[in-house]
Amino acid sequence: MTITSDAGSDLTPQVEMVTVVVDGVAIEIPKGTLVIRAAELLGIEIPRFCDHPLLEPVAACRMCLVDIEGVPKPQPACAQVVSEGMQVRTQLTSPVARDAQEGVMEFLLLNHPLDCPVCDKGGECPLQNQAMTAGRPESRFDEVKRTFPKPINVSAQILLDRERCVSCARCTRFAEQIAGDPMLELLERGANQQVGTAVDQPFDSYFSGNTVQICPVGALTSAAYRFRSRPFDLVSVPTTCEHCASGCSLRTDHRRGTVTRRLAWDEPAVNEEWNCDKGRFAFTYQEQGRVTTPLIREDGQLRVASWPEALDFAARGLSAASSHGVLVGGRSTVEDSYAYARFARVALKTDNIDFRVRDSSDEEAQFLRSAVAGTAVRTTYETLEQAPVVLLIAFEPEDESPIVFLRLRKAARGGTRVYAVGPVATRGLAKLSGTLIPAKPGAEPAVLAELAEQVRAELQAPGAVIMVGERIAGIQGGATAVLQLAQATGAALTWVPRRAGERGALDAGALAGLLPGGRPLTEDSARAAVAAAWGVDSLPATVGLAGAELLAAARDGAIGALITGGVELGDLADQSLGRAGLEAAGFVVALENHHSAITELADVVFPVAVVTEKAGTFMNWEGRPRPFAQTFKDALVMSDAVVLGMLAKAMNIAVGASDVAGIRQELGALGAWTGPRAERPNVPAGPVAEGAHLVATWRALIDNGVMQEGEPYLAATAHLVAATVSATTAGALGNPESVTVTGPLGSVTVPLEIGAVIDGVVCLPLNSPGCVLYRDLGVRSGQAVTIKGAL
């Protein structure tokens, strides 16, 4: 514990310290600390079940009873705060405490089944462990144990064996206090008390897996892991989650070359001890549909090729082309993105590169180059927690960055006010006690320009934060308006992309007009410095093509060869453009780990590693590097960077290091850019689309995403796929049970739900089962659709 005594600094809170004595050892700690924490600081472990440092004390299990001098009864250490001079005696020095703990342990084991040999928790079970330290050798209980039919599903993913439950209420408190999804509750009384859900409301929380992890017994298990392994047979590796830009620390457990489960790992600065269900359960994709060997196209058919043959084939194809483009799918590590950025400039001598294979705009590129790339970390999870006010634009944190959502919820419970600009007061916003500033899709810039004076004033407070999501790219004038608002109010502006690789790819220079570290390509000194570092005479000096322009150029035959890395065609709003671009490009080299529409169109396919097969770094939304090690040390699959290095070699071009350590060294040597930044966008707000029903849409956390494949239990906990409209809009439609929504490409029929949506807007999930907007309707956010009641 560091207490700075920096006189005159009013940012350093004055902490009142008290001295307490635990088992005869004195310790000075802040007033208000719980006895159980004070003991921990001294290395004294008081047994506990209901206590969890991130949950409010409940003092229900009574396992942590200690003897406090002057107090007649033993007190729960998890709920008792220290006071000056307090004398605490734990089980180590007090027979009373020892007796009380042994008594509670005996009681806890009364109705607990002796099924440790078949229980998933066996081997990592706090009850098992503490029964060893605080239990009696033999039970005196000779009566009939309480039993329940087992197990019951509290959701498709989470199973509950009620007879194992010790009623610690960690799961119910997590659901209520942390996730804000109080669908789990204790029911019944006395020994019949049990965890349960309402009849028609399963525990479909995005964070449900955390309850399995914090359950101190084997009462809660996941369908995905149940009966799959014994904890002591697993090898555990600390890793970083690859699913979104939150950057969670995970622990990956594997056995015989297969990942068996993933857990949230302790990272106070980022995810604390939580993660979302996607991060926890969606890893089966790593093993399915893999590209296992290089493939080359011969007579229109892909065939297996050896590495030398495929590398030679690709090198010749790339060298033959006179113009090139590089598409990086936004899911790459910093190191791989850097390798693409360097390969494009050095080997292909082009600046036609983009990591944004999704809805993007030139305005967004300008915004990212000028205000995000290579900037110093300003907003973090910690500052977010302390922010007086947070304004969200084009960002639904619960779906698009769930750990940001959890920290925002913690902040909101502590008094942070949350505003969201948009057409929907989402379920997530309600859980943040947030306020919607209504804006029709596309009207956000106008609404931001005329923000209420009171909100504007709040944003001027020190620590105020504006969070903007990647969907800002789809709003003409959006990024411009956001930048203006941030400048006018002084609020910290932070960009929260959805994919894990985007922030890192930006800093690695995988965007036209941008070199690593936020260096503008158009700055001579920046270009010269990077050219020197890369050992080349010069770099392309004109800003290349990006986004839809790059694809359009390919479609028009202006791109001789394309390299794609981890690209999913379905991510593109205009999928016909993407397909046409790839088809028209003279030569396509795909670095992919899975077979997809891209590999079907490529001329050469190289297999590359998934996250478990390589080391790397994801840079999260904060700009914080989240490095991770290789899970499977003996994996033979190479990373994108290594393959690109081999490809360059085959082209007789030296591109520098392609191993993780070497690339990190190169990036480190380049350092941050302190020179002039690229110009800010200045784009006027676009018109709001005409039409009775405008679409508001984003990707649900659990949806059709390719990295969620092969995990049916997770998929079954997705939120209801429905068209959500206001009561007025529903009334105008005649309040049908379901509706058919029609766009230029076709229709979907989904249930109709009434929600906090502004009139004239229909909210639909972007890529969920039965509702894939880009493919089925051909619309993106802000465009008009027609809606009819379905029969």
Place this chain on the structure above:
Amino acid sequence: MITTGLTPIITEHWDKPDLYTIEGYRRVGGYQGLATAMKMDPDAIIGQIKDSGLRGRGGAGFPTGMKWGFVPQNDGKPHYLVVNADESEPGACKDIPIMLANPHALVEGVIITSYAIRASHAFIYIRGEVPHAIRKVANAVAEARAAGLIGDNILGSGFSLDVVVHSGAGAYICGEETALLDSLEGYRGQPRLKPPFPAVAGLYASPTVINNVETIANIPYILDRGVPWFRQFGTEKSPGFKVFAISGHVVHPGIYEAPLGITMRELLEYAGGIRGGGEVKFWLPGGSSVPMLTAEHLDIPLTYEDMAAAGTMLGTGTPMLFDNTVSVVKAVTRWLDFYKHESCGKCTPCREGTYWITGVLEKFEHGRGTAAEVDTLVNLCSQIAGRSFCALGDAAATPYPAALKYFRAEFEAATSTSADEQFNPVASYVFAEAATR
């Protein structure tokens, strides 16, 4: 100080058929205390209740005035008065009769108390199983509202009050004051962690006073007749009078209002003695949660302090008396079964301990206990008492050790002889004479 004889105060006019109406109550001097109180400064009322020495009639006997004084004033938060009318203690039956016969005494007390603690919202939380009492109180509240005694600007004082009659859903734990608050807020009734105490953060996290029905019903009389009048009853540490509800094997079970300090022997005389001229085997001064006493304790004054000195508690002041026909093993088993059924489940010792003890006691009841278990049960009770979350666990751990103290032989006999063999169950029935005739 008067500590003998019957002193009907709250029960004085219970023979009047219309006492439950506002006219009937007014005819016997009702709402005089309110008129007096509304002319007083709220702090002066708190002072007067402090001076009266009135102690809570719900069981714990905490000084009422002191409890009111804990409510922080000028804190900018709303204050609440909550009346605990969730009378569910086995053997206790005094609040429900008060609400049935004299509901306006409660309502008047609520108004005065709310005024004193600056609460503009009061709740009367009544046990759900007594709809007849709920109807009586709701009617009394409606009458008082119609008479301008509840609502805006009461008696021109500028003080406004709303009173809500709330029905519980039948859980004993909701008589625990913080569980009652959770229940009242719409949550599952389970006790809350203290601190914060309700006086600081109670209902809706605001300062809250929670008082028993009988406590509140005392208030109008103290205001109307004064502290010296009140203190002439009872003892120095237990001033006032008490609605004793006597049940069990007495000739005339019922309500006997008498000064604190009266003995059980005297009360028993008023109740006509034990039926058939029998003897008291054991008795409990105030509900199943207090340790039992025997015939040798009949002369101890019924005060908070004397009962504590005798190793028990006055509790709710509702004596249960059992004659020699009763198996103590069976009685204790019934009580433990009650606590097992009513344990809320929140904390381990109470939830699991009552489950275990009840199982063992049921074996004793059927003559299948073991000698070792006679002592194991003592140890189990000691693992619950003082280690559970709230007083329900302590209460559950009470009957067995107390019974064992006086009737160990009966439990030892129950290792081979069932309770029904030791004591013919039919003989203990209230209608036993008719049944055996």
